[in-house]
Amino acid sequence: MxxxxxxxxxxxxxxxxxxxxxxxxxxxxxxxxxxxxxxxxxxxxxxxxxxxxxxxxxxxxxxxxxxxxxxxxxxxxxxxGYVTPWNDKGYDVAKTWAPKFNYISPVWLQVKRQSPNIYIITGLHDVDHAWMKEVRQRSSPGNVKILPRLLFDNWQSADLKAFFKDTSSMSEQKALIEEVKKTCKQWNFDGIVLEMISQIGKYVEKSVKFIQQFGLEMNEENYKLILVYPPFRGYPSDEFFISAYNDIYPYVEAVSVMxxxxxxxxxxxxxxxxxxxxxxxxxxxxxxxxxxxxxxxxxxxxxxxxxxxxxxxxxxxxxxxxxxxxxxxxxxxxxxxxxxxxxxxxxxxxxxxxxxxxxxxxxxxxxxxxxx
Incomplete structure (x- = not known):
């Protein structure tokens, strides 16, 4: 190890x-x-x-x-390092030990499907620009990247079907990726940590191509994409995740295993x-x-x-x-x-x-x- x-x-x-x-x-x-x-x-x-x-x-x-x-x-x-919402001391820890980290992920953001091809990023009211600036200043120049965690939040079965299964799924996925890139640019993020696999149920096997495309487009804009990944628990789905990792890792900055x-x-x-x-x-x-x-x-x-x-x-x-x-x-x-x-x-x-x-x-x- x-x-x-x-x-x-x-x-x-x-x-x-x-x-x-x-x-x-x-x-x-x-x-x-x-x-x-x-x-x-x-x-x-x-x-x-x-x-x-x-x-x-x-x-x-x-x-x-x-x-x-x-x-x-x-x-x-x-x-x-994740800065999670149930203890504000994490913000101070991230500042003090900023040189020790490559990536800091404040747990801020959620993405929701508002209507066909329209996606909104919520949680932006939690973004603290002064904190982000201080974390970056305390680390070596360019050493630490701030990648807020982005969670697929409260998606209904119809949303998931449209995103992963319908004939319009490519345009749906493109719309979400564009919204994420726009948010990164507007809010000065270095990328995101994506948590979606545990939220999408039976559509997980259709997520690989989306993750590959997401990683490619984020990289083109010099943004980082880290994917939250489930551990091995002896479930039938475990074999899929083991196999899918081979198809995913070349397209992402890293995989954060839970x-x-x-x-x-x-x-x-x-x-x-x-x-x-x-x-x-x-x-x-x-x-x-x-x-x-x-x-x-x-x-x-x-x-x-x-x-x-x-x-x-x-x-x-x-x-x-x-x-x-x-x-x-x-x-x-x-x-x-x-x-x-x-x-x-x-x-x-x-x-x-x-x-x-x-x-x-x-x-x-x-x-x-x-x-x-």
Missing amino acids: KCLTTFVEVLFMLSVCLATLSPPADKRSQKSVKPQEGPRKNNVLDRKLVVETPYAKDIIKYHATYHQNVITRNFKNPVL TYDFSSPQKPGPNAPLYWMRLCLEKLIDNEENPLKESKILLGLNFYGSSYTTNGGGPIVGTEYIELMRNAKINQMLSYNNNTAENYIELKTSQGTKKVFYPTLYSIKKRLVGPI
Whole structure:
């Protein structure tokens, strides 16, 4: 997996958990632990913070600290960061660490079919030109590209049929592509991240030619097109996506594979087991030694977690995670599962016992560079 690129959920980067092996110096409860904040002279490796089973109290204490060098890139492959709407801190993270990224994708836009051959881009009220300017200024000139995510939103069956199946589908597709290019020019975007595959149902097999044409026309205007791609889940449709990747990757800047959300409230468990992530990528590569084919894959890393009780549960963000960790016992450490390469912890809270999964420095490094 060393040759593969990556993307991250930018919103929660500051909530990556740091930890040391030292036990607490006294018997205070976790609720009394005061977090440290801001830059530090040494990186997490020098500070001995990347450990397999961190203490809860150290996660609380160090989660808001980071290395003072926010410019030098240690991970040389292309990196895409999403700025998602459920945590505004992502905008600040993108500015601070702009030199670390190749692409930033704020989750802003939706495309709707208004009438035959008429498409509108919504969500433009969220565009922040001042933020875009600052992100670009803080990165090396021309280094970071801003590609808002574009979602096929609330398309009805008649819209999908007209777009993919009817004799007029070519003109429909052309109209949408023209609207996207016009929007990129007007709003100073470098391209888009397209999320459509999970929204179009039975028409997915007819989407390949559209994606190819979309990529070609965006490239002609020097715009980037990154496609959000589903992971391998053992569904009948998986074989199509594996095959379709061969037809898609030459036409797009990259494919952003959704290697996260492995579990759900209906089936609680780890966020993204390492063995499953490897399987998703191996299926696409198919043992073929093709550097271009591999370089187009962006490996998804979740920077959020999940919390489950006997009654269900769901995703949590960094601030929620830290509050949950304050329920940990004195000297309680996170557990580590060698099979999934994820950390987790069981906590007794006022809502009952919760099993919490959240990325740690150790689990992230395992995914970026392999065995530690």
